[in-house]
Amino acid sequence: MKRITFILFLIFIFIKSFCNNKLQCDTICYAKRSGIKLNIELISPCNFNHKMPAIIFFYGGGWIKGNREQFRPHASYLAHKGIVAILADYRTKEQCNATPFNCVEDAKSVIRFVKNNADKFNIDTTKIVAAGGSAGGHLAASCAYISNYNHPKDDLSISPRPTALVLFNPVIDNGKNGFGSDTIKKNYMTFSPLHNIKKNNALPTLFMVGDNDKLVPLKTAQKFKDLTEGNGATCILKVYKKQEHGFFNYKPNSNNKYYKITLKELESFLHKLGYLQK
Template structure:
């Protein structure tokens, strides 16, 4: 048994009904007083490469107030079949934990560090960790890459929380005046908002946004792409005409399929996935 599972962490294995060949593990990555925060892990079949499988870490949306790891279960199932170890991250939100967005970000960074620390046990390549998320979860994914502060005091800061690539679904990237969440964040936006902290070395990024998103203006996202390109980072932006916030979710299968396929192609372009056009997106 891996050493990190011999401590106070728990492991629950059970078979998923959609595909009996893929098991899910639930691992505690962090404890805050009496609260345990979990990772749900979806593993590929087969053996990893010499350096390990790529990893993909998903943060659910919900305005740092609610939400569920179930949002990205379909994505985790698909990408685990493609050969990526996928993680669904539970983090603190206001409705359940009376927390602020700052604690949500601390948890996100703790999860990234935990996954990288135990890369060998998870059989992943620590240099190929993709962060992904939707809405406020997209903010958390981007913030693990761009925000230097808001680290949990119990974290080992010698382990990087920064992902190697980002896959973002209508992400909250502007928390400044006029942006999403400013009333909760205030002047801290200067150190919390991804848009205001883009720097050289930002990881390659793909972004999906509906043109009728009532929370995230198209012009804001175009500006984000422009700044990313100015610092020399790849940033693909895919706009979906007439679509609202959350259009990419599984219940909207046409757009779920389209965004997953484009994400797959993006990861192929980075060398994280081999081309495989026959795999059904379901």
């Protein structure tokens, strides 16, 4: 009898563990613009009865192309750890001839939509991380630091500001010698995150970049760190030797060394913020 009870107990533990490891995936349209649907995909732990932190990923591609698959491995991993991970669409030039300014509008709309539906999504609005790579990193940082470029249909009473940033080689300097200067031109002062970090608006940030990155110079990364910390927030700058732009991406049939390293760095950052339980 004791043996049967023990076996049943083991079966119960196995089933509970299996259920707890399952994820719920929901694709939701947050806006229709330029004739296309813009979606977010929520990847959440199945069994939870409390509001959870969230991390919103914006893919890269120079505001020209890309899709939300870029950060799916990151999102799935973090959702298993107990955080709502969100993959976001936004308009791109290839899709509908969108401008970088349209991209910023959409990124802000995503965060406003998530906050407005936080109760339904079981999200704690005091713990929302904006994350992204390259131009997606720009969008994440723009939600924190750029006040212009809001879509006319947005509810401006809802702030698009996250509570922390995770930036994978982000193009945060759009000034005269920065990324996209030929497109942004004189608008850089209202578009470039690096030029808009001020007292009392700086956010805790994890900034990851390779020292061979031709698009995001190390001096730009260091300047971002100095401005962030000079205005009262922590900025963890991680520089990876001999790595170029996009070094962090997950690649099938690869050992994915730097994907794993940067993912663990991201997980550690979330632990330090108190957004993940050890």
